[in-house]
Each structure stands twice: as structure tokens, then as C-alpha cells.
Amino acid sequence: MKSQRPVVTDDEHRVLKFRPRTMAQPPGQKGEPSDIRQEANDLSRYERNREEPDDFRHRMLANMAAFAFTVALTAIGIWLAMSIADLRKTQDCVLMGRRDCARIASPHS
Template identity: 45%
Template sequence: MTADGGKEPPEDEGNRHVENAVLLGFLAVLAAAGVWLLSTMADVRKVQDCAAQGRRNCATIEVPDRTR
């Protein structure tokens, strides 16, 4: 009930479900971006640690797979 004694209007259940689905999708994208960012930061940190120790050839070397 509201302060003036009237009943509250019923919530639109269909609209609420759509909003919850959109919010869940947004949170999933945000979590995936966070994981990607942390992974990238870890890779950069490894290269910086290698270079700080005075080593050479610290960058990763991409080697193509051999086909038989």
C-alpha cells in the first residue's frame, strides 16, 4: 500500500525478466573483460621481470604448428 492508502500498481513481470537478462549479460561481459585484462597484465609483468633481470629475448616467440 502507498502512503495515501491506495494499492501499488502490479509490476510488469515480462519487462523485469528482460531487464534481468540484460543485466546478467552485461555482468558476464564485464567479468570476461576483467579476466582478459588480468591475463594481459600478468603477461606484461613476466616480460618486465625478465627485462629487469638483464636477460635478452624476453618476448614470447610465436612458432607455427607443424603439419604432417
């Protein structure tokens, strides 16, 4: 049996030359001197003024809220994983045809 391959001609293949960019300025920033672009990349505009006092109370409250949220999210994740594992055990027990799969809590005397 012959394998069917498409007929390939030389017109379908073309090698393109890689031309590195030689422009002094990136596109979109034409006409801007380099010192203005340097200022645009400087992060000092995001710094706080030294005269403004830090609000440590607000920062600590925000940190405590973030910590409480992380702990709650972790606890919910652990509870969910344990619930899924317990459900899987019960489902495996039922699928094996056993009849004593349900847990019966015994009173502590």
C-alpha cells in the same frame, strides 16, 4: 636535554555533562502527531496496485541485460588481470637483463 612540553593550565580543560534528549518528538517534525509520522515511515506507498498486471517480459529482459553486463564486466576484468600479469612477467624478464623475453609463436604443423 629537557623535553619541551606545552604549559597546560586548568582553564584549557573542561568536562561537559552529557544530557540525553528528552524531547517527545525529533527536531524538525514539531506539530506532527505520531500517527502521521508513522504513515511517513510506512513502505506501502511504494507497493504496486494489485489491479496492474506484472510485466514479466520487461522484467526478464532487464534481468538478462543485467546478467550479460555482469558476465561482460567479469570477462573484461579477467582479461585485464591476465594482461597485466603477462606484462609484469615480460618486464621482470627485461629488468633481469635477459634478451629472450619476447614470445615467438610457432606455427602448428
